[in-house]
Amino acid sequence: xxxxxxxxxxxxxxxxSAIIIIIxxxxxxxxxLATNFVQRLTPFNGLDIRKFALPILSxxxxxxxxxxxxxxxxxxxxxxxxxxxxxxxxxxxxLNPFLFAVGSYVGVNNDIELLLYPDVKKVNDGFAIxxxxxxxxxxxxxxxxxxxxxxxxxSQLRVSESYVRNGWVIYVTxxxxxxxxxxx
Numbered sequence: 001x002x003x004x005x006x007x008x009x010x011x012x013x014x015x016x017s018a019i020i021i022i023i024x025x026x027x028x029x030x031x032x033l034a035t036n037f038v039q040r041l042t043p044f045n046g047l048d049i050r051k052f053a054l055p056i057l058s059x060x061x062x063x064x065x066x067x068x069x070x071x072x073x074x075x076x077x078x079x080x081x082x083x084x085x086x087x088x089x090x091x092x093x094x095l096n097p098f099l100f101a102v103g104s105y106v107g108v109n110n111d112i113e114l115l116l117y118p119d120v121k122k123v124n125d126g127f128a129i130x131x132x133x134x135x136x137x138x139x140x141x142x143x144x145x146x147x148x149x150x151x152x153x154x155s156q157l158r159v160s161e162s163y164v165r166n167g168w169v170i171y172v173t174x175x176x177x178x179x180x181x182x183x184x
Contacts, residue, residue: 028060143162
């Protein structure tokens with residue numbers, strides 16, 4: 001089913017997992033530096049701050065490194081076990097910037113920023129884009145553009161043919177053997 005979405009922005013989005021990894025490493029590094037600083041402190045007026053600060057800083061370092069390792073495992077293990085989906089760059093809303101660039105959307109009359117995008121789904125022999133409005137002919141002519149889009153996103157697939165069935169434009173994909181060959 002087609003859905004409404006705002007126009008794609010030119011801003012680059014940073015994944016939340018990358019932000020978590022960076023913050024946890026910064027926290028671990030800062031607490032390690034603070035631990036080294038506190039160890040060099042001398043008691044002041046009989047108050048030894050090292051007794052209080054060192055366990056806290058040690059705990060902060062352990063927590064930060066644990067967050068880093070868990071986040072890294074959550075990201076890496078699925079890639080190692082399941083591998084990367086070669087159609088990831090075209091499934092669902094990830095294709096919106098491409099559809100916007102090639103003009104494969106329906107504008108909404110009363111809102112300049114809101115657009116109607118066709119739905120995208122995986123099918124047995126490739127993927128399918130919903131033919132909404134008068135986009136069917138335009139979508140049928142996107143084979144080369146979609147193959148280039150897949151190649152830019154490091155997929156080993158290319159679109160070999162497209163056809164219409166039940167209101168969907170079906171794109172048949174196959175392995176792009178040219179991508180595997182060495183260039184001279």
